[in-house]
Amino acid sequence: MSQIEKSPVVDLVETRGHTTGAEWLSRYSSSLMGVFGTPQRVLVRGAGCLVWDADGKEYLDLLGGIAVNAMGHAHPFVTSVISSQLATLGHVSNFFTSPTQIALAEKLLELSKAPAGSKVFFANSGTEAVEAAFKLARRNNGSGTAGNGTPRTKIIALEGAFHGRTMGALALTAKEAYRAPFEPLPGGVVHIPFGDVDALVEAIDETTAAVFLEPIQGEAGVRPLPAGYLRAAREATTKAGALLILDEVQTGIGRTGKWLASADAGIVPDAVTLAKGLGGGFPIGALVTFGPETSALLTAGQHGTTFGGNPVATAAALATLHAIENQHVLDNVRSVGEHLRSRLAGIDGVTEVRGEGLLIGFDLDADVAPAVVTAGLDAGFIINSPGPRTIRLAPPLILTEEQADRFLAALPDILHTAKEAQ
Numbered sequence: 001m002s003q004i005e006k007s008p009v010v011d012l013v014e015t016r017g018h019t020t021g022a023e024w025l026s027r028y029s030s031s032l033m034g035v036f037g038t039p040q041r042v043l044v045r046g047a048g049c050l051v052w053d054a055d056g057k058e059y060l061d062l063l064g065g066i067a068v069n070a071m072g073h074a075h076p077f078v079t080s081v082i083s084s085q086l087a088t089l090g091h092v093s094n095f096f097t098s099p100t101q102i103a104l105a106e107k108l109l110e111l112s113k114a115p116a117g118s119k120v121f122f123a124n125s126g127t128e129a130v131e132a133a134f135k136l137a138r139r140n141n142g143s144g145t146a147g148n149g150t151p152r153t154k155i156i157a158l159e160g161a162f163h164g165r166t167m168g169a170l171a172l173t174a175k176e177a178y179r180a181p182f183e184p185l186p187g188g189v190v191h192i193p194f195g196d197v198d199a200l201v202e203a204i205d206e207t208t209a210a211v212f213l214e215p216i217q218g219e220a221g222v223r224p225l226p227a228g229y230l231r232a233a234r235e236a237t238t239k240a241g242a243l244l245i246l247d248e249v250q251t252g253i254g255r256t257g258k259w260l261a262s263a264d265a266g267i268v269p270d271a272v273t274l275a276k277g278l279g280g281g282f283p284i285g286a287l288v289t290f291g292p293e294t295s296a297l298l299t300a301g302q303h304g305t306t307f308g309g310n311p312v313a314t315a316a317a318l319a320t321l322h323a324i325e326n327q328h329v330l331d332n333v334r335s336v337g338e339h340l341r342s343r344l345a346g347i348d349g350v351t352e353v354r355g356e357g358l359l360i361g362f363d364l365d366a367d368v369a370p371a372v373v374t375a376g377l378d379a380g381f382i383i384n385s386p387g388p389r390t391i392r393l394a395p396p397l398i399l400t401e402e403q404a405d406r407f408l409a410a411l412p413d414i415l416h417t418a419k420e421a422q
């Protein structure tokens with residue numbers, strides 16, 4: 001507590017001495033737009049995989065800000081790099097560049113094993129990375145060097161897909177409740193059944209500009225594409241001259257124990273979107289385009305951003321990637337993920353466990369997932385329910401086996417409490 005009490009931030013927010021969680025939430029509901037409902041807790045501090053709320057209660061964070069806090073909260077190295085960059089040069093606009101932006105682009109091309117001529121565009125969020133990819137797809141319009149003159153207006157996405165909330169990304173997102181209030185959405189997007197290669201092959205034709213895929217659908221409850229699907233998608237898109245765009249906003253940056261979830265699928269995509277884990281908690285998104293042709297589709301003036309790729313965000317991402325590499329974090333992701341999945345499968349009331357590395361979804365034998373989240377919070381664990389009987393875990397990549405065991409030991413009681421509360 002002493003650290004936060006000395007922080008100048010406290011003077012900016014606390015006008016009436018100590019404020020309880022309930023008081024903060026009442027101020028929240030009078031001042032914040034209602035799109036998120038009522039927040040579960042008011043969080044004031046974090047360290048590693050732990051966070052504390054305004055009433056001093058401690059939580060093990062098994063959600064990591066939804067797959068964002070890759071190196072946990074307040075990581076000393078990431079924090080010091082961000083602070084030092086901010087104290088040196090914070091923002092310059094894209095009339096200028098900065099060494100951190102260039103170094104990060106080079107690093108992302110290296111980590112994604114991109115061939116010569118590949119390029120990076122920086123945005124500020126996942127949905128913005130997807131918007132850039134959507135515009136890239138529109139430029140694959142049949143008029144370029146690879147085109148045969150047929151206009152390419154069709155974009156294919158999957159049922160269950162989540163690609164973001166801005167209008168282009170929303171057009172790619174499948175969920176009716178998210179889409180319906182905002183129609184008409186940018187046109188040309190069709191949704192085909194999840195994981196069905198025949199449906200994909202049938203849908204792709206010479207009017208298809210791009211296919212958007214998540215290697216594992218996170219928001220749909222951590223659903224991995226079947227083995228061989230990405231390879232089949234690569235073959236079909238290549239044959240038709242359509243782009244294969246992988247949305248790795250949630251699955252990228254070590255989340256699955258690999259830099260990209262698609263890394264061992266044996267394919268080279270045309271573009272990959274990244275965001276969530278990339279900045280270790282600092283907002284940043286990126287679109288990586290593979291090879292010179294795809295990288296030349298968007299030309300000078302056709303896309304832009306004021307904040308995207310700014311020195312602080314790119315320094316945060318460089319620090320996060322460096323920490324993941326130097327602290328052998330990917331080994332930890334694989335071993336703790338495997339440990340969690342095998343133990344979860346043996347817990348009474350858990351019917352199925354899915355996912356890879358530290359992106360884990362498990363189904364329950366009853367529609368109690370929201371009550372499990374509440375009971376989990378009361379027991380000191382932050383988890384998430386993407387569906388009525390599905391729990392998702394996306395903890396910091398530095399979660400230890402001991403911390404995982406604390407949750408596993410508490411879970412039977414949490415499930416019991418949730419069922420009692422129903």
Ligand SMILES: *Cc1c(COP(=O)(O)O)cnc(C)c1O
Nearest residue numbers: 125126127162163164247249250
């Ligand atoms: C979270 C997410 C997005 C949107 O990212 P935001 O930063 O929330 O805009 C897009 N695609 C996938 C796969 C995601 O998980």
